[in-house]
Amino acid sequence: MTTLSTFTGLISPVSRRLAEKWSKQQATPEKGKQVLLNTLSVSFVNFYLECMGFETELETSDSWNPVQQTLIDVADLCIKNLGKLECRPVLENSQTVCIPPEVTSNRIGYVAVQISETLQEAKLLGFVKETSMSHLPINQLEPVESLLEYLEECTQLQKAKPSNQNFANLKKWLENTFEAAWQPIESFFPNEPALQFRNTKEGFSTIVERAKLIDFGIQANSTSVGIVVKVSHEQGNKNEIKITVELHPNNGQEYLPPLLHVMILDEDGTVIMEAKAKNDNKKIELQLSASNGDSFSVKITMGDVSVIENFVI
Incomplete structure (x- = not known):
């Protein structure tokens, strides 16, 4: 013994x-x-x-x-x-x-x-x-x-995780200036057809897209997902920004993990929209609009572990 x-x-x-x-x-x-x-x-x-x-x-x-x-x-x-x-x-x-x-x-x-x-x-x-x-x-x-x-x-x-106070500036994304942590989509999804992520609609300029790997660490059995953020503005109205937040499976998985929960928080930390993954979700997508000077956060949880990504326009 x-x-x-x-x-x-x-x-x-x-x-x-x-x-x-x-x-x-x-x-x-x-x-x-x-x-x-x-x-x-x-x-x-x-x-x-x-x-x-x-x-x-x-x-x-x-x-x-x-x-x-x-x-x-x-x-x-x-x-x-x-x-x-x-x-x-x-x-x-x-x-x-x-x-x-x-x-x-x-x-x-x-x-x-x-x-x-x-x-x-x-x-x-x-x-x-x-x-x-x-x-x-x-x-x-x-x-x-x-x-x-x-x-x-x-x-x-x-x-050791990136500070939650580091804001990604989406207005600069439209000027093709990106934070180092946010990479082209192909960096995280090399085997996926590029068109799968495209969602350009008439009346909007070309969408700028970037992706990032979200790793929940050992507390969540090293589960990870990919987050894709798309940014565009209406033609003739650069003050109104359209944002799409997507979550995709990682590591060759077909579906998102069922405990996944994503929330959009306003600058006061209030949940303004949310979604939870089911057993057969291949993607979660949330859309919102914002103006110059606005800020918001995306909170992604896996069980008891949370990761927050902050954004400013």
């Missing part, structure tokens, strides 16, 4: 009172105990990670939602900009960690939290990045230190 490096600490009275409160609201004693242990586990992991310098979003987690905690067996903790970490409770003397089917996806990892019989103390036993087991043996967990290293790695990868 592997010797694990663990972390032990006291459960705060505040966390215990909240867990007991939510437990009493459940329909059966069994469900009440489940919610009690899940809440204590999430609280303890949240305390530990905050002490280690990680920023969490406890109140946005499903485990902190009274409706969700009643409907499913969930013990997730949202880590800011990274995703959901599942905090599975383990009773003393148990040799396995229970992983319910409803939490086997959209997780960046699983932490085992041993709760004492008195509910006074908890111990982090270790973690795994992913698992297909419904009952994971405790001796297969990685040390707690590996969890910290993994989260730090995820944080550094997130920081």
